[in-house]
Amino acid sequence: MDCCDEHARASAGLPAIEAGMPEPAGTGLSRRSFLLRSAGLGLAVYGAGALAKAPWFETGVAQAQAAGPGTVLLSVFMDGGVDSLSLLAPVGDPRYRALRPTLAVDGGREFTEDSRLAWHPSASALADLHAEGKVSVLPAVGYTNADQSHFTSRHFWEVGALDPHLRTGWLGRVLDRVGSPDNPLQGVSLDGQLSPTLATARNPVAAINKPEDSGFWTPGAWGSAEDLAVPAFTNIGHALRGSADPAVAQAAQAAAFAGGVRDALAPLGADGKPAYTPAAAYPETSDAFPKRLAGFAAMLGAGLPVRVASINAPGAYDTHANQAASLPKNLQLTFDSLLAFQRDVEARGLADRVLVLVWSEFGRRAQENGSGTDHGAAGCGFLIGSRIAGRMVGEFPGLSQLDKDGNLRATSDFRGVYGALCGDWFGVDPAAVLPDARGIGRPVILK
Template identity: 60%
Template sequence: MHDPCACSDFNRAELLRAGAARAGRGLPAIEPGMPQPAGTGLDRRSFLMRGAGLALSVYGASRLGVEAFEAGVAQAAGGPADPVLVSVFLPGGWDSLSVLAPVGDARYATLRPTLKLAPGSGTTFAEDTRLMWHPAAAGLATLHAEGKVSVFPAVGYDHPDQSHFTSRHFWEVGATDTGASSGWMGRYLDVVGDPDNPLQGMALDASLAPALATTRVPVAAISDPTDYSFPARGVGDPIADPMLAAFGRMGAIPGGSDALAQARAAVRQTDGVRRSVAGFVTADGSPSYTSPVTYPTAGGDLPLRLAALAAMLAGGLPIRCVAVEGVGSYDTHTGQATSLATNLGQTVAAVLAFQRDLEARGLADRVLIQLWSEFGRRPQENGSGTDHGAGGCAFVIGTQAKGTMVGEFPGLATLDAQSNLRATSDFRAMYCSLLEQWLGVDAEQVIPGAASFARPVLVR
């Protein structure tokens, strides 16, 4: 992983996100003028004081203390095999003009005298031969050649906001609304979800992914199923497991006020997830599962998390939506050539291994993977990097993906009013298609103004 020099806005946003949604604390207050992350305000007090009809949607993280049982995660009960959407976020705004480099555009070399990629250094993009896959994106080129990648070469929204925090918020909530307080995947889960199954929405992280923030049903944050534990100060083996089991039985006691009933339900549900995840860990704390493919060793937690996710899906856990971050930062104001190649290469290698894992397990037809970032970078380089732009790229990956380009690459001859790449598709249209064609719900129940977006065909 390579960390480029990032702007202060990105660092501030990352600081806020890092403290977000930890069990028992909820999301922190943020600076005036910045949109609050979806899920803000869901903490232990609001959970206990609200009516019984609203379940807390911020649950669990690695190494929770016993005092966090009130914010536990729910029991994973078996059920039908639902379609699964795995959202992989590339933080910082990745440079679409490097991921899909327009080496055949007459202005490319002029705008990128230092950062330009040499024609022929990567695979030509078959659907628009002006474009070339970055060499580090070879795994995406391979899957695209197999018909498994739908490509958005210039995706964004009208009147783009070049703030990391604001633009990311728009993508997370599925609307250009700074006041929105629930995530787009969270609202989908509110429509179809189970009030007793937080694993339906899983953030593979120590904090809640705002895109999963719900208003009605619970979701979970699990950084690593092999490190998902509930230590109590001064209590260890052989007492810890019987103590936790006793807490779980206490959660099944009926009666009491609505607030107590909610608290007991959270305790019971927490014990259910503890037992469900325990099946993926051996007595010495190592994974109990094996993968049918070899995952890359580089890339930090991402390959480990995706390998665990494939095992959990194979184990029948009732998962519908997953959010995870890619490797590193893409806020490449300086040193872009090295940092983008490293982080992109490690992210794509992990995603390719995950796709091959799903295929080997016979699960690939159930899962789509979405890769996205909050915006693209400026076409004009600043020397060794690029500044915040507008139109970016996104990908939908899987055996059931349509595997074609959505929206055209607009070229560099005519840029927008801020000299950025013009968007030829809207991220909300992508969400509408994923909701209706893959997840099987009416997008108007989830995305504000859904009727105004044409649905690109994303699913076979």
Template identity: 80%
Template sequence: MNTCCTEHARASAGLPAIEPGMPEPAGTGLSRRNFLLRSAGLGLAVYGAGKLAKLPAFETGVAHAQGAPQGTVLLNVFLDGGVDSLSVLAPVEDATYRRLRPRLALNDGRPFAEDPRLRWHPSVNALADLHAEGKVSVLPAVGYTGADQSHFTSRHFWEVGALDANLRTGWLGRVLDGVGAPDNPLQGVSLDGHLAPALATARNPVAAIAKPEEFGFWAPGAWGPADELAVPAFTQIGRSLQGSGDPAIAQAARAAAFAGTVRDALAPLGADGKPLYAPAAAYPQTADNFPKRLAGFAAMLAAGLPIRAASVRAPGTWDTHANQQETMPKNLQLTFDSLLAFQRDLEARGLADRVLTLVWSEFGRRAAENGSGTDHGAAGVGFLIGTRAAGRMIGEFPGVDKLDAGGNLRATSDFRGLYGALCGDWFGVDPAAVLPDARGLGKPVILK
């Protein structure tokens, strides 16, 4: 029985840690075009300020907008570690399920209206409420054929939108290269304070901001009036030198100008770690930063900031090799109670029709328990949340009586097809200009 993953990790500057020998995260290899400006652990990552050499042909094509509503926003929520889909939506009355999970099988839960075999886990009642309102599209078995059970490899595939270990730009980054602008670092926002690989661009900048009220810069040896004058001065110098004929000076100037742009945009939302905004919904009270980041993001949208995509990691670990009954319910409760509050916040502010939230994990778990937990699997569960979400199942639950050769759920929908629908129908971008496999995959209906 595995008790945990013992993968030794290393960090790539500004990107998540990975195991040696695994695919490099999207964004690796663009270090000459990265600028990371930090203060007290917070900062702005200005990324993709120049063109990356040797881009695949599909990336170099221009992804023209096709008339989608301007200002549509996607929030990308990652459940890191592989969430157990057979706990989130469980076939509680299935005899095979109960044989495979003598300890971990759920005994009850609210019925899932679209498939009478399934019940919601009691800790995701918030999600069940939104589903009952027609605001959640469920992907009960999403993945890809021949699932790789390495965290790093499977996560990389989801982040780049292709089964390609060598791709270095994120799928949302390529969307932003098509619909974004070279002077708007807020078009893509990593809400964890470091670059999210899915947002890694080749040309246009994106930002990394944990919470808007904590954004700022520290000037060494300066405080008080001098500190207050330093950043605006550097910003002005940067703006005046962006057209320099010296590439190094132009790059540094662009970074300073972007930093000042973000600082000015966020200033009305808070200072010195204190928010100047009030959430329009009641978020869970917890020491975890996840609900606070969602509340800050809603406030950023309400302030009119030009954001098109954002990414954030859900709280806790979802790699439940052991002690699943103790850890998973708490993580589910906090994650989906927070996302319900975020949805209510958007609705109260009149922003809900502009925003979709995508919830995903790199894979599901093995159908059979290992004792107190479950090991890495194949197809998992995903959700698309929002008032404009179609609110109907994408794919179907394949059942536990026809597992693959490894004892895992078979995928009935491909994540790349979902991405294609988001590209074309939500962002108004030609999927073929973003996704290398777009022509071979169907697009599900994702919008009402």
């Protein structure tokens, strides 16, 4: 088995958890799902409690577009705890090969900011972007007294606080301040289910797979009948939004929002067929990750008022076994796709507006267990974009002073990084978003 039992996930909705683990952010949100095609979830609109009686969707989108393009953050989650000591291998540290007699990476290109480190050969795309000054590396990011449970540590990163009871995501709280009650496209989960990171307290967000896959499931209707049913359903939603019955008004608002999202995405394709051409060459693969990134770039290129989005990187990084076989292919597809996405937004003239955050819930144990590595503490993260400062956040602490469990010690706190993103990227007071980050330093992340 490559992954531990604790790491099993549900196939839809919020992540599955074990008894006693923190419930994911977004627990208690109402989901209004509208399904299309046998592939599964096509589109969903989420809101905390009752969706607000907001103005027309079209008005909200128009107002957001009239306000001018805002900055965009794409959160990319490497699920399972990526092995930072392979991704940025400390080949120049004398303890490395003693701790990793089997799994030590014969380094690729030298990491120019610290000669002890070398890029994994499968991360050459990320090394290329770093050489261009478009990647800031966090070589040992985490938090003190790290929890080595997937669920707990992931929850902390998702809510932006070391609080197992918090039910809104940190980017959801950003959207509650920079977003509006009438624009579900302001926050988009690109995996077809709600990302806990985007769970809001007030404003709606949407979940899609790819823009060309979005639509409604209309039982027993297809062809021209379905074409007539979808707008009729949406119009009924508009007509009943003012109902005195809260349940009817809630369902109507959800229908109106979902219909608006579908209509906004319609020019980008339908029936699984894209009507857009990517502005860069994405990897050819059966995995949906590069296609979702290409669709997201097309959404931004079409002027849709997105502020934050989230997506899971391909593969699983909980490499207790068979790490040498599984890790390289997952790294290769992840970073080749992100390089293509960066080239895509550059070609579309959007690069100054778009920033990518790549993170994982923790790193791996410094000492291998044979064919894999166990749960660790500090790991690595990355900020990618044309406006990124392009220099290391925190330092690599070396392998001579591991913590009591044999894990890498954190030299930067993820909440400090979030604080810099809140203040410098979104113009939001970090104290209003991050409840326990007072006193944690905020790094310089932009040029």
